Amino acid sequence: MSLQKVLGKTMQLDDRKSSGEKTDRLRRSIDSATTIPNREVDDLCEAFVMRVITINFITCAVKACKASASSFPLHFQDVEVEQQEVHFEPAFIQNLLPRIDWTGLRTTAIELGFPTVPDIKPNNDTLDEPMLRDLHRLLLETQVVEGKLVCGNCGHEYSIKDGIANFLLPDHLGSSPSLET
Amino acid sequence: MNEMADSKGRSLAMGKAYEEKHVHEVYQQIAQHFSTTRYKAYIGCGNGKYLAVNPNIFIVASDRSEALARIAAKHQPHSTIVADVLNLPHPYSFFDFAMSIAVVHHLSTRTRRVQAISEILQTLKVPNDTDQGGRALIYVWALEQKTSRRGWDKGDQQDVMVPWVMRGSSVAESAGHETQTFHRYYHLYEENELERDIQSAGGFVLESGYEKDNWWAIAVRAPENDESISATKLL
Numbered sequence: 350m351s352l353q354k355v356l357g358k359t360m361q362l363d364d365r366k367s368s369g370e371k372t373d374r375l376r377r378s379i380d381s382a383t384t385i386p387n388r389e390v391d392d393l394c395e396a397f398v399m400r401v402i403t404i405n406f407i408t409c410a411v412k413a414c415k416a417s418a419s420s421f422p423l424h425f426q427d428v429e430v431e432q433q434e435v436h437f438e439p440a441f442i443q444n445l446l447p448r449i450d451w452t453g454l455r456t457t458a459i460e461l462g463f464p465t466v467p468d469i470k471p472n473n474d475t476l477d478e479p480m481l482r483d484l485h486r487l488l489l490e491t492q493v494v495e496g497k498l499v500c501g502n503c504g505h506e507y508s509i510k511d512g513i514a515n516f517l518l519p520d521h522l523g524s525s526p527s528l529e530t
Numbered sequence: 531m532n533e534m535a536d537s538k539g540r541s542l543a544m545g546k547a548y549e550e551k552h553v554h555e556v557y558q559q560i561a562q563h564f565s566t567t568r569y570k571a572y573i574g575c576g577n578g579k580y581l582a583v584n585p586n587i588f589i590v591a592s593d594r595s596e597a598l599a600r601i602a603a604k605h606q607p608h609s610t611i612v613a614d615v616l617n618l619p620h621p622y623s624f625f626d627f628a629m630s631i632a633v634v635h636h637l638s639t640r641t642r643r644v645q646a647i648s649e650i651l652q653t654l655k656v657p658n659d660t661d662q663g664g665r666a667l668i669y670v671w672a673l674e675q676k677t678s679r680r681g682w683d684k685g686d687q688q689d690v691m692v693p694w695v696m697r698g699s700s701v702a703e704s705a706g707h708e709t710q711t712f713h714r715y716y717h718l719y720e721e722n723e724l725e726r727d728i729q730s731a732g733g734f735v736l737e738s739g740y741e742k743d744n745w746w747a748i749a750v751r752a753p754e755n756d757e758s759i760s761a762t763k764l765l
């Protein structure tokens with residue numbers, strides 16, 4: 350992607366943000382939609398989701414944990430999982446594959462009850478359509494709606510509510526410089 | 531590739547005892563919740579079903595505010611999390627591209643702004659012989675915006691509280707005040723200041739400029755004084 354395109358996107362985003370009224374309207378429509386008692390309606394059109402692939406790109410927010418192998422991947426606990434159909438794009442999975450930490454993905458898959466992830470990361474020769482579909486199902490269609498993510502190093506628990514995981518740290522764990530140097 | 535080396539490093543540190551504790555025990559703890567697993571096909575609602583605009587990109591979006599994160603989730607339906615720019619939950623030396631739009635200018639001391647930029651830069655892949663490394667686009671409000679309705683310009687106070695008027699219109703809100711005014715803190719960046727902060731944060735500016743009341747810069751991690759580059763090469 351060209352930088353110009355990225356910049357173009359940036360401008361649009363900023364326009365949207367600087368338009369307080371518009372943002373506000375959007376926020377209120379979301380707030381009201383998420384409080385509709387009929388969860389089905391909610392699910393259909395306000396799908397905030399924590400896809401399984403995301404976990405492969407995330408570690409503990411505590412700085413001291415990042416150097417420790419046991420902080421990755423974070424571990425799912427008390428999860429509520431949903432399957433949501435996502436349009437199958439083999440190229441997307443193929444392109445994603447080199448970026449995936451396979452050991453981490455296997456850990457996550459077992460925690461979510463997916464026993465079919467192979468021991469070794471498939472390469473171009475071993476990657477067939479059934480395998481691509483399995484990965485598509487696990488990485489993109491499997492979504493954690495509620496639950497916790499737990500760091501294997503420090504034990505800190507991050508909550509997932511309505512498909513959004515919250516990585517804000519309490520003051521004593523975060524790095525938050527307040528003095529000028 | 532770097533991440534292959536990373537995963538090798540990690541897999542070496544893992545093992546049977548590790549799996550026992552963090553895989554099997556955890557699996558036991560969560561097993562009871564599988565009964566609540568729901569399988570659904572969503573029909574007729576485009577949001578979420580067609581993920582990829584570009585099959586080469588996967589986006590993880592984050593915001594400090596949950597409300598904004600939810601808005602982002604609507605517009606970029608890849609994955610959205612709530613996180614603090616000073617404590618990002620991403621592995622170091624990982625991403626090909628990071629974008630920070632209208633974030634850094636909300637931090638109220640230079641130390642904090644430089645640390646936020648450093649935190650963003652550290653998530654980027656380090657440049658090496660085979661890889662150009664990750665790039666970050668950072669976008670902040672400019673002091674020099676005399677044509678905007680705010681009218682600030684060079685020489686003005688850089689640390690400002692900007693009013694933001696919220697008009698209530700729903701039934702619940704009209705019961706109270708019609709409008710509410712909030713004040714948000716901004717540090718307005720002057721010319722070349724973003725580049726200086728990026729440098730202090732261990733970055734190298736590839737390109738920078740001014741666009742519509744904002745300063746922007748595209749930066750990579752400066753390889754010279756970066757210890758992890760040699761570590762990456764050793765792996």
Ligand SMILES: [Zn+2]
Pocket residue numbers: 409410411414420500501502503504505
């Ligand atoms: Zn931790």
